[in-house]
Amino acid sequence: MRPTAVVRASVVGDDGKTASFGHSRSGNTLATHPTHPWGTLVDVDVPVDPDAPPTGVDPGAPAWPSYDPAPFFDELVGPTGQPRPSAEELWTHLAGLGPTALAERQLAADREIRAIGVTFTVYNEGVGVDRPWPFDIIPRIIPRDQWKVIEAGLVQRLSALNLFIDDCYHDQRAVSEGVVPADLVTGSPNFRRECVGVDPPGGIWAHICGSDLIRDDEGFWYVLEDNLRVPSGVSYLLENRMVTKHIFPEMFRHYSIEPVDPYVGRLAGTLASVSPSTGDPTIVVLTPGIHNSAYFEHAFLAQQLGVELVEGSDLVVLDDDCVYARTIDGLEQVDVIYRRVDDVYLDPEVFRANSLLGVPGLMRSWKAGRVALVNAPGAGIADDKKVYSYVPDIIRFYLDEEPVLWTIPTYRCSDPDSRAHVLANLPELVVKPANESGGYGVLVGSQASADELATAAKEIGDDPNRWVAQPIIKLSTAPTLCDNVIAPRHVDLRPFTLMGPDGAYVTRGGLTRVARREGSLVVNSSQGGGSKDTWVVDAEGFNPFEEQPRADGANGL
Amino acid sequence: MTEPEDQDEVPEHEEGGGTMLLARMAEAVYWAGRHLERAEGTARIVQVHTDAHVDMPVGEDVGWEPLLAIAGVDSEFAERYHAAEDPDDVRAAEKDVIEFLLHGEGNDSSILASLTAARENLRTARPVVPREAWEACNNLWLNCNDHLVETHSREGRVQWLRRVITGCQCIHGILLGTMSRDEAMSFLVLGQNIERADLTTRVLDVRSDSLHLPGADDPYDVVHWMAVLRSLAAYQPFRRAMPARPQGGSTLRFLLQDDRFPRAVGACLTEARAQLKSLPHAERTMEACQNASMVVASASVARLAVGGLREFLEDVQLALVEIHERVDDTYFRPNFVGWEPAAATR
Numbered sequence: 001m002r003p004t005a006v007v008r009a010s011v012v013g014d015d016g017k018t019a020s021f022g023h024s025r026s027g028n029t030l031a032t033h034p035t036h037p038w039g040t041l042v043d044v045d046v047p048v049d050p051d052a053p054p055t056g057v058d059p060g061a062p063a064w065p066s067y068d069p070a071p072f073f074d075e076l077v078g079p080t081g082q083p084r085p086s087a088e089e090l091w092t093h094l095a096g097l098g099p100t101a102l103a104e105r106q107l108a109a110d111r112e113i114r115a116i117g118v119t120f121t122v123y124n125e126g127v128g129v130d131r132p133w134p135f136d137i138i139p140r141i142i143p144r145d146q147w148k149v150i151e152a153g154l155v156q157r158l159s160a161l162n163l164f165i166d167d168c169y170h171d172q173r174a175v176s177e178g179v180v181p182a183d184l185v186t187g188s189p190n191f192r193r194e195c196v197g198v199d200p201p202g203g204i205w206a207h208i209c210g211s212d213l214i215r216d217d218e219g220f221w222y223v224l225e226d227n228l229r230v231p232s233g234v235s236y237l238l239e240n241r242m243v244t245k246h247i248f249p250e251m252f253r254h255y256s257i258e259p260v261d262p263y264v265g266r267l268a269g270t271l272a273s274v275s276p277s278t279g280d281p282t283i284v285v286l287t288p289g290i291h292n293s294a295y296f297e298h299a300f301l302a303q304q305l306g307v308e309l310v311e312g313s314d315l316v317v318l319d320d321d322c323v324y325a326r327t328i329d330g331l332e333q334v335d336v337i338y339r340r341v342d343d344v345y346l347d348p349e350v351f352r353a354n355s356l357l358g359v360p361g362l363m364r365s366w367k368a369g370r371v372a373l374v375n376a377p378g379a380g381i382a383d384d385k386k387v388y389s390y391v392p393d394i395i396r397f398y399l400d401e402e403p404v405l406w407t408i409p410t411y412r413c414s415d416p417d418s419r420a421h422v423l424a425n426l427p428e429l430v431v432k433p434a435n436e437s438g439g440y441g442v443l444v445g446s447q448a449s450a451d452e453l454a455t456a457a458k459e460i461g462d463d464p465n466r467w468v469a470q471p472i473i474k475l476s477t478a479p480t481l482c483d484n485v486i487a488p489r490h491v492d493l494r495p496f497t498l499m500g501p502d503g504a505y506v507t508r509g510g511l512t513r514v515a516r517r518e519g520s521l522v523v524n525s526s527q528g529g530g531s532k533d534t535w536v537v538d539a540e541g542f543n544p545f546e547e548q549p550r551a552d553g554a555n556g557l
Numbered sequence: 558m559t560e561p562e563d564q565d566e567v568p569e570h571e572e573g574g575g576t577m578l579l580a581r582m583a584e585a586v587y588w589a590g591r592h593l594e595r596a597e598g599t600a601r602i603v604q605v606h607t608d609a610h611v612d613m614p615v616g617e618d619v620g621w622e623p624l625l626a627i628a629g630v631d632s633e634f635a636e637r638y639h640a641a642e643d644p645d646d647v648r649a650a651e652k653d654v655i656e657f658l659l660h661g662e663g664n665d666s667s668i669l670a671s672l673t674a675a676r677e678n679l680r681t682a683r684p685v686v687p688r689e690a691w692e693a694c695n696n697l698w699l700n701c702n703d704h705l706v707e708t709h710s711r712e713g714r715v716q717w718l719r720r721v722i723t724g725c726q727c728i729h730g731i732l733l734g735t736m737s738r739d740e741a742m743s744f745l746v747l748g749q750n751i752e753r754a755d756l757t758t759r760v761l762d763v764r765s766d767s768l769h770l771p772g773a774d775d776p777y778d779v780v781h782w783m784a785v786l787r788s789l790a791a792y793q794p795f796r797r798a799m800p801a802r803p804q805g806g807s808t809l810r811f812l813l814q815d816d817r818f819p820r821a822v823g824a825c826l827t828e829a830r831a832q833l834k835s836l837p838h839a840e841r842t843m844e845a846c847q848n849a850s851m852v853v854a855s856a857s858v859a860r861l862a863v864g865g866l867r868e869f870l871e872d873v874q875l876a877l878v879e880i881h882e883r884v885d886d887t888y889f890r891p892n893f894v895g896w897e898p899a900a901a902t903r
Contacts, residue, residue, distance in 0.1 A: 117680075117695040282577065290681060302684035308579050309684045327577045328740060328888045329837040 067479060069488035073219040075140050075478040077488075078542075086143045086539035089254040094138065094479075094486070102137070103484045109137050109247045118239045121293040128291055133236055134530040137247050140478045140491065140512045144258070147536045149545045150213070150221060151506040153404030154497045156395060158209050161226060161382040162499060163398040165205040168381050169195045179397045180390050188381055192343060194350055195378035198367055201274045202501025205376040206383075208270075208338075210234070213405075213493040213510070215476035219544045222406045222473065224492070226391070228375060228383035230340045234263060234496045235297035236531055237511040238304075244533040258508035258536040263496065264304045270500040271305075271336045274372040281335040283307045284325060286315070288341050288357045298340050310334075312341070317361030321368040336372045337362075343377050385432065389468060409471060413464040422469045423460060426453050429469040431460070446472065478532065480514050490515045492523055493534065509534035578685065578740040584889040585682040586741050590748030592675035593694070596668050597725035598756040600718045602627055602788045603658055603668075607711065609784035621654035626763040627756075630657070630664050637663050652709075659708055659717070668721055669705070672698050685741040690731045697724035743832040747884065750832075754825035754849075755877050757789055757812055762870045782808050794818045809866070810858040822873060826850040829880065842883040849876035 067077055076087035083091035094102065110132065119130040142150075167174050168185045175182045185191055210231025212224040241260045245252065268283070275281030287298035289311050302309035308325065315334065316324050324331035339346065345355040347362040365371045381387070387394075389410035395403045411418040411429070422429060427445040443456045460467050477488035495510030512532040513523035523529040606624055625631045638653045660669035676698045679691045700720060707713030729749075736742050764785050786792040791812060798815065799807045815821035819828070830846050833839040852872055861869055 114699060115696045116692045285684075299680070299683040303688060307684065308577060308582065310579060311581070314579050314581055325577060326580045326891065328580055328583045328744075328891075329577065330891070332577045 067486055067488065069477045069479075071217060072474055072488065072490070073215055073217050073476040074488055075142075075215075075476055075491065076138075077479065084141075084542060086141045086537055090139065090141065090251060093248075093251060093254070099484045102481060102486075105247050106137050106481055109135055109243050112243050112246060113239075116239075117296075118236070119296050121291070121295065123293065128293070133239070133296075134516070134528075135240055135243060136480050136514055136516075136530045136532050137244070138479050138481055138486065139244060139248075139251075139533040139535050140493075141535045141537055141539070142509060143539045143543065144536055145540070146543050146545060147258075147508070149404060149543075150495070153223075154209075154211055154495060154506050155499075155504045156399065156401060156404050157211070157223065157226065157391065158206060158497050158499050158504065160391070160395040160398045161209075161228065162204050162206055164387075164394050165376075165379055165382050166203045167398075169198060169205075169378060174394065174397060177397070179393050180387075184386055184390065185381065188384055188386070190378075190380040190384055192378035192381070194363055194367075195376070198376075198378075200376045201276075201372065204274070204499055204501060205379040207274065207374045207376075207499055208267075209497045209499070210494050211497065213495065214473060215544075217474040217476070219476065219542065220406065220547075221544060222408050223391075224408065226383055226388070227494075229380045230294075230342060230375070231494075231496070232294040232297050232340075233494050233511045234507070235300040237494075237496070237507060237509075237534075238263065239300075240511070240531060240533040255535060256538045260508055263498075263505075263507050264301075266498050266505040267301070267338075268305050269502070270498045270505070271338055271372075271374060273500040273502045274374065275335040276369050276372060277333075277335045282325075282333060283336040283338065284310045284315075284334050286310055286312070286337050286339040286341055288312075288345070292340075294340065301338070305338075310337075312355075312357045312359050315359045315362070317359060317365050321361070321365045321370045323359065323362065323365050323371045334371060336374065338374045343380060346373075346377060385468070408473065411469040413460050413467040413469065418469075419460065419464050422467075423457055426457060426469075428472065430472055431456055431467060431469045433466050433468075444472070478512065478514060480516065480530070480532075482516060482518075487518065489518070490520065490523070491532070509536045576739060578744075580889055580891055582682050582685050582741065583744045584885075585678040586685060587744040587748035587884065587889075589675050589678035589682060589686075589694075590745040591752040592671045592678065593725050593728060594749045594752035594756070595666060596671035596675065597722055598753070598789075599628060599658060599666070599668050599671065600721040600725075601790060602760065603655065604715070604718045604722070605784055605788035607714070608787070609780060612780055621651050623763050624654055624658055627759050628658055628664075628666055629759065630666055633657075633663055634661075637661065655708070655714065659714075660705060668718075669701060672701055672721070682741070685739075686745075687731060687735045689735060690728055693724070693728045693731055697721070697728070700724070738835075740836060743835050744888075747829055747832045750825040750829045751877055751881055751884075753820055754822045754829075755874065757820055757822050757825070758870045758873050758877070760785060760788055761809070761812060762867060762874075765866045765870075785812070789820045791818060791820055806858055806862045809862060813853055813856065813858065823850065823853050826853065836888075838887055842880060842887055845876070845880045845883045849873065849880060852876050 068081060069077055070079070076083055076091065078084050097105070113135055114132045118133040120133055121128045121130050123129075164174060168191065172182070172185060174180045175185055206228040208231065210227040210233060212227065214222050214224050216222065238260055271283050272281050275283075283305065284307055285298055285302040285305070287295060287309055289295070292298070299309055308314075310325055314326050315337075316326065316331065318324060318331075323334045323337070325334050341357050344351045345357040347358045347360060347364075348355045349360045350363040351358070362371070362373075363377065366373050366377065388407065389412060391407050392403045395401060411422045413419045413422055422431070425445075427448070429445045431443040431445065433441040443452060445453065448456070475490040475492065478491045479486045480489040482489070491512050491514045493510045493512050496507045498505045512534045514530045514532055515523045516528055516530045520528075603624060606621070610619075610621075622631070625634045634654070634657050637657065657664050658667055660667050664670060672694075676694050679686055679694050683691050697720070701717065701724075704713075704717055704720070708717045732742070732745065736745075764781065783792060786795050786808060789812065795808065795811050795818075798818070799811060811818065812821055814823045816823050816827055818824055826846060826849050830843065830850065833843045833846060836842075856869060
């Protein structure tokens with residue numbers, strides 16, 4: 001569908017009260033969350049000439065699907081309106097099906113998702129409502145050669161971040177050698193003094209990372225966020241594939257699609273590899289409970305792993321510092337806890353005393369090496385907007401390598417040259433307070449009034465340390481079924497990376513989230529966002545990594 | 558009928574095995590078993606009562622109140638519907654009773670409430686039950702909600718009740734065919750059989766009022782007894798086991814003491830004992846279970862048929878409550894004092 005008016009990318013914050021999916025900070029109740037793509041304050045005014053002839057449409061071709069993603073980069077369709085080489089089979093197939101058959105398949109998918117009970121919970125005025133997981137049947141395709149680069153980049157990034165976290169709680173070499181300022185570590189609200197000196201197995205703190213990747217209007221990939229606390233979404237990734245196999249079984253003959261199922265086995269292996277005991281480890285998943293918005297995923301993972309799903313009240317720490325589960329056969333020792341409870345709720349003896357979700361004594365047990373916590377407490381120190389801007393330097397410092405994946409250029413206003421650039425280009429930038437979590441004080445240059453710009457400029461001048469700025473990224477689109485029409489909608493991608501002492505693993509593809517409203521950048525499911533199956537396929541085609549100069553400009557500002 | 562076996566004394570429970578079952582999960586599967594059984598049982602009873610009702614001559618029928626009594630919700634029903642009752646017709650209206658039993662507000666034992674509770678419990682217990690079983694239960698619950706409005710007509714109601722019965726059977730089938738015979742399965746089957754035994758005694762209890770026991774030659778006596786058997790899915794098994802004309806004594810003996818028909822009280826208790834053998838710390842519950850089996854097995858059906866059936870069934874129900882309470886005490890609300898941490902010694 002060709003937009004005939006100004007496309008205004010909407011700006012909607014990630015409301016912590018209603019956020020259900022992917023919101024890794026359950027303690028936050030924030031109006032906006034500037035680091036998520038769906039919460040990133042981005043505004044794109046795109047003038048579109050309503051009289052321009054449609055491009056790339058073969059006059060002999062069927063009228064459906066007519067599709068024009070311009071001016072954005074589209075995942076399946078090239079700038080000429082023709083499918084990218086990797087998407088040709090799929091596109092031809094979709095065209096052959098026609099709108100009615102496609103709508104029927106979407107209905108079948110919706111029915112299946114409802115029947116198998118894939119839900120997410122939305123909270124509205126304190127009442128949780130289970131909603132069927134929103135799923136768009138048109139998959140997104142990523143060629144394998146491109147994926148290999150992303151995979152290497154994600155492993156590199158998580159390796160460096162783990163070294164950084166371990167360093168934060170030990171010698172803080174990164175500080176003493178001038179890579180990051182001391183305040184970035186000890187001044188962070190995510191720095192947990194209780195973790196200083198602790199040595200988790202293999203020095204791994206963040207075993208599971210859900211990264212948010214986006215692409216710009218040229219198709220270049222960026223990491224937007226490293227979610228290192230309790231990232232969600234992997235269950236939906238796995239379920240989306242299952243549903244797609246039932247909805248488009250014929251496509252699996254045309255494509256050699258990398259399977260996603262091995263994730264569960266890899267997760268089990270990663271969890272077992274950090275067990276403090278020598279025998280068969282007893283592993284559990286710790287959930288805040290059935291009312292948590294991600295409960296579906298917690299139960300799904302426990303079921304897939306074949307382990308118990310425990311709540312805080314099911315566990316007890318005895319005088320021997322060991323953790324025990326209350327079973328029908330008395331207390332049984334637990335070796336590894338895949339916790340889906342935030343740090344501050346983990347142990348009322350150490351963190352929030354009024355937390356009912358945690359287990360008194362859990363931190364004591366972890367520090368004594370009696371139980372493994374995945375991810376380790378304190379790992380969130382590296383999941384922080386301020387740290388984000390230093391990740392390229394962190395990679396260079398610990399690994400002596402150039403970053404494979406781009407970080408969005410982030411201007412730190414404490415630097416005089418950067419500050420001058422920011423002040424001179426405010427209308428084209430997103431300005432964010434560096435020290436605050438949440439969306440407080442975020443200013444979108446292109447949307448701000450002259451007064452607001454002047455106020456921001458003054459605030460930056462008064463206290464430059466507080467501010468960072470980023471360019472506005474025009475997110476890529478993917479063909480999405482909207483009211484029986486295939487239309488371009490903005491997407492992001494959340495792959496999951498596992499890291500243990502024995503090695504790393506990246507999901508093949510990830511969870512593609514899609515903003516279903518036209519022009520919207522909000523992919524959050526609680527706000528009308530949907531999801532797509534993501535196929536990593538053996539196909540050639542445009543590879544941005546061949547054109548994307550590595551790391552240049554990634555943070556060199 | 559058989560006496561409780563002596564080998565019950567020796568539990569077969571094996572220690573360890575790599576899996577553990579949380580007390581909370583055990584409680585969830587136990588209740589899932591009970592609620593599924595209650596939903597299916599109530600559906601059968603309503604279905605059969607409707608069929609029997611149309612057989613009766615006008616004015617001779619027993620009305621719809623017995624259904625409320627079997628479900629044990631007479632007082633809840635009266636609270637809700639009494640005020641609205643037509644003073645000329647003191648008997649509860651079919652429409653009200655059916656609505657109350659199927660999905661009435663204020664009826665925690667309604668079919669829909671039971672399915673909802675079963676679904677919630679299976680949702681909690683997802684990690685320990687087969688994925689397909691949860692999906693089948695979720696699907697049944699969704700379907701029953703989607704088609705609820707159709708139950709206003711008798712035809713729609715028949716379809717809806719059939720959906721419930723086959724849906725529950727489907728879930729049982731999945732569990733039998735795909736679930737490991739582990740501790741979680743034991744709790745599920747335990748819950749199922751305690752509920753079944755309870756339901757059978759309640760059907761007998763309420764029907765005994767309207768039943769003419771041996772000696773009478775009421776032509777509708779047979780219809781009554783056939784309805785009793787059918788509402789427990791027992792008609793055909795009874796006929797095969799006791800090819801006599803259904804009548805009070807033989808029917809009672811079959812539904813109480815048969816050891817092969819899975820809805821007979823005796824068979825339910827045998828199954829419960831079999832499950833307890835594979836559970837740890839089962840001594841007290843096993844004792845209660847053996848006691849209940851003894852009460853049932855030692856009853857003289859010939860004497861009960863003449864009198865004292867109601868008192869006897871009350872004893873059986875109390876024995877079932879005792880089993881439930883000991884299960885609850887031992888496994889769901891365990892006081893860990895004196896329990897050795899199972900894995901602490903390794």
